[in-house]
Amino acid sequence: MYINGMLAEDDDDRLRLDTDHRVFSVKSFPHLKISHLLPQFRIVVLSPRRSQFHSRFKSAVSRESFSSLGNGEKTTDPARNSSAASPVSPFVERKPVNSIVTSLDDRSSTENFTIDGRDSIIDAFPSPPVDQNGRNSRNSSLTDEIVAKNNTDETPASRNATSCDARRIPVVNRKTRNNQVSMREMEHILAINRRLSCSKIPRWSVSTDFEILRARREIDKAPIVDNDPELYAPAFRNISMFKRSYELMEKILKVYVYKEGEKPIFHSPHLTGIYSTEGWFMKNMGESRRFRTENPLKAHLFYIPLSSKILRDKLFIPTSHSRKNIVQFLKNYVSEIASKHPFWNRTGGADHFLAACHDWAASETGLAMGSTIRALCNSDLAGLYELGKDLTLPTANIIDRGNPELGIGGKPAKERPILAFFAGKLHGDLRPRLLDYWGNGDPDMKVFGPLKRRARRYNATMSYSEYMKRSKFCICARGYEVHSPRVVEAILKGCVPVIVSDNYVPPFFEVLDWDKFSVAIKEEDVPRLKEILIAIAASRYEDLSLAVSKVRRHFLWHRSPQSFDAFHMTLHSVWLSRVYDFRARG
Missing domain, CATH: 3.40.50.2000 (Glycogen Phosphorylase B;)
Incomplete structure (x- = not known):
C-alpha cells in the first residue's frame, strides 16, 4: 500500500491519494486523518502554479504530522527552475521522513525524499512487497527494473510525447518491423502501462466505481496461494493474485450488453472458422446468467456485441482499396449509443469492451473507438494495440459449432x-x-x-x-x-x-x-x-x-461455459484491464 500525491492539471488544485483512489481538494485535505495511512508512501507533486500550491499545501497540512517537514525547498535543478521549462513544474519537500513515519505507525525509516529526474517521483519507501515467487505485489516482476531503465523502452516518437500519447504509438515500426520485442520486454511495457493509466476519469461517480476500487485493493493484498488444486500454479505469473481476481470477478462483475445494432453485424455470433472465437465469446456473453445484467446502472462493463468478420464481409468494397466506410460505420454506432445512453459519455468508452478477431479489427476499432478495452486476435505491438489496456483473444479454427471441443488430445x-x-x-x-x-x-x-x-x-x-x-x-x-x-x-x-x-x-x-x-x-x-x-x-x-x-x-470453448475456460479467461482479462486502468474521481 502506498500513497500518490499528485496535483491534477485542471481548474481546481487537487491532491490524489491512492490509498483509497479518491481525489481530495487541497482545502479538504486537513480533514484527512494521516494517522490512518500506512507508512510506505510516495508523493508526486506537479503544479502549473507552483508557488500558489506551495503556500496552500503547507497551510493545509500544518495541523497534521506533515508539519514536521518544515518549509521545504524547491528543486535545485536549473532546467526545472528555468522559465523555459515545462509548464508543469515539480515542487518537492526534501526533509527526512523519519518523523512522519514514526507518527503514523511508530516505525522509522532512513529514506529521504529524492528526485527522479524523469518523472519527478519522490520515493519515501522501499519497493512494494513481493509475493512468494519474488514478484512485485502490484502484478509486475519488473517494476523496479523499469524505473531503473534509462528510457530504453521508449521509441523516438514517444520521447517527445506525453506518457498517454506514447502508449498509442506503436512500439515497433510496422513497415520495417525493427526493434522486435521479446516476451521479457513485453513484461516491461505491461508494467509501465499499468503504472501510467491513461483511462479517462469518469465525469461522475457511480457505486460500481467503488466496487472496482475495493476489488483492486483486495487483489493487491491477495492471500498467498501455495498449491491450488484447481490450477497449475507454475503457468501463472502470480497465482495468488489471479485466483483472488477471478473470485472477485465471479462474485461482483456485471456486464451490460448493448441492444443497439442491427443483425448480422451485431448480435449474430459466427461460430466456425479462424475468426470464430469472437462469435463464441458473443454467444457465451449473451447467454450468461452470472455476468449479464439488464440493468445498466449495475454494470461494471459495457459490451459491444460486434462481429468484425461479418463487418468486413458486409461493408468492405474490394475495388475501393479503402476501409474508411468501415471506420465511419463504427463511429456512427458510437454516436448512436452515446446519444441514447449516458454510459459512453461518462467514461469516454473506457468501461466499454468488444471482442474482435478479424485481421483488420485492431486498426478499424482503434480509429473509431480506441478508448475501449479491446480483445483482439491480431495483437501486434507494431499496430494499434495498447498492451495493458487491450488484451489478446485466442485464435482458434473451430470446425463444428455443435462440438467446439472436437479433435483435442494427442500422444503422450x-x-x-x-x-x-x-x-x-x-x-x-x-x-x-x-x-x-x-x-x-x-x-x-x-x-x-x-x-x-x-x-x-x-x-x-x-x-x-x-x-x-x-x-x-x-x-x-x-x-x-x-x-x-x-x-x-x-x-x-x-x-x-x-x-x-x-x-x-x-x-x-x-x-x-x-x-x-x-x-x-x-x-x-x-x-x-x-x-x-x-x-x-x-x-x-x-x-x-x-x-x-x-x-x-x-x-477451450464450450457451448455452456466452464470455470477457467476460454470464455472466463477472456472475460477475466477484460475485468483485470478495467480494474488496473481505472482512475476515480474525487
Whole structure:
C-alpha cells in the first residue's frame, strides 16, 4: 500500500491519494486523518502554479504530522527552475521522513525524499512487497527494473510525447518491423502501462466505481496461494493474485450488453472458422446468467456485441482499396449509443469492451473507438494495440459449432517421434523462408505447405491433425499478420507451441507465463530453428509438455461455459484491464 500525491492539471488544485483512489481538494485535505495511512508512501507533486500550491499545501497540512517537514525547498535543478521549462513544474519537500513515519505507525525509516529526474517521483519507501515467487505485489516482476531503465523502452516518437500519447504509438515500426520485442520486454511495457493509466476519469461517480476500487485493493493484498488444486500454479505469473481476481470477478462483475445494432453485424455470433472465437465469446456473453445484467446502472462493463468478420464481409468494397466506410460505420454506432445512453459519455468508452478477431479489427476499432478495452486476435505491438489496456483473444479454427471441443488430445510426450512440424498456406514473407530452409526432407523437421490437396507434393504421410499429435514442437509462424490458430491448435493437441512471430502478444499474457509452456523464437533465427529445439534438454521438454496439458482448459470453448475456460479467461482479462486502468474521481 502506498500513497500518490499528485496535483491534477485542471481548474481546481487537487491532491490524489491512492490509498483509497479518491481525489481530495487541497482545502479538504486537513480533514484527512494521516494517522490512518500506512507508512510506505510516495508523493508526486506537479503544479502549473507552483508557488500558489506551495503556500496552500503547507497551510493545509500544518495541523497534521506533515508539519514536521518544515518549509521545504524547491528543486535545485536549473532546467526545472528555468522559465523555459515545462509548464508543469515539480515542487518537492526534501526533509527526512523519519518523523512522519514514526507518527503514523511508530516505525522509522532512513529514506529521504529524492528526485527522479524523469518523472519527478519522490520515493519515501522501499519497493512494494513481493509475493512468494519474488514478484512485485502490484502484478509486475519488473517494476523496479523499469524505473531503473534509462528510457530504453521508449521509441523516438514517444520521447517527445506525453506518457498517454506514447502508449498509442506503436512500439515497433510496422513497415520495417525493427526493434522486435521479446516476451521479457513485453513484461516491461505491461508494467509501465499499468503504472501510467491513461483511462479517462469518469465525469461522475457511480457505486460500481467503488466496487472496482475495493476489488483492486483486495487483489493487491491477495492471500498467498501455495498449491491450488484447481490450477497449475507454475503457468501463472502470480497465482495468488489471479485466483483472488477471478473470485472477485465471479462474485461482483456485471456486464451490460448493448441492444443497439442491427443483425448480422451485431448480435449474430459466427461460430466456425479462424475468426470464430469472437462469435463464441458473443454467444457465451449473451447467454450468461452470472455476468449479464439488464440493468445498466449495475454494470461494471459495457459490451459491444460486434462481429468484425461479418463487418468486413458486409461493408468492405474490394475495388475501393479503402476501409474508411468501415471506420465511419463504427463511429456512427458510437454516436448512436452515446446519444441514447449516458454510459459512453461518462467514461469516454473506457468501461466499454468488444471482442474482435478479424485481421483488420485492431486498426478499424482503434480509429473509431480506441478508448475501449479491446480483445483482439491480431495483437501486434507494431499496430494499434495498447498492451495493458487491450488484451489478446485466442485464435482458434473451430470446425463444428455443435462440438467446439472436437479433435483435442494427442500422444503422450514420450510417444512423439517428430521433433517439429509446420504446415500451412505460404502467407507473408516468413513462411516461404521457413519452407525454403526446412522443407527439404529432414526427418526431424516436418515442414510443409498446405496439406489438404498437396500432401503428395510434400511427401506428407499423415494428416495435419495427426502430425500435430505426434510432434514434440509445433511451429506457429505468422502469416500476413502476427496471430495464427496454430498456437491454440498446438496446445489442444498436446504439442509445445514454438511461436515464430515477432511482436505478437500471446493470449492471456497478463496472467499466464508463456515461458513455462511455449518456446518463442525470433523470425531472424529461422535458419537456427533445429539447433535451438535440439538444445532444449529432455527434462525441460517434459516440463513444457506437462504445462501444455495443464493450461489446455484455458483455451477451450464450450457451448455452456466452464470455470477457467476460454470464455472466463477472456472475460477475466477484460475485468483485470478495467480494474488496473481505472482512475476515480474525487
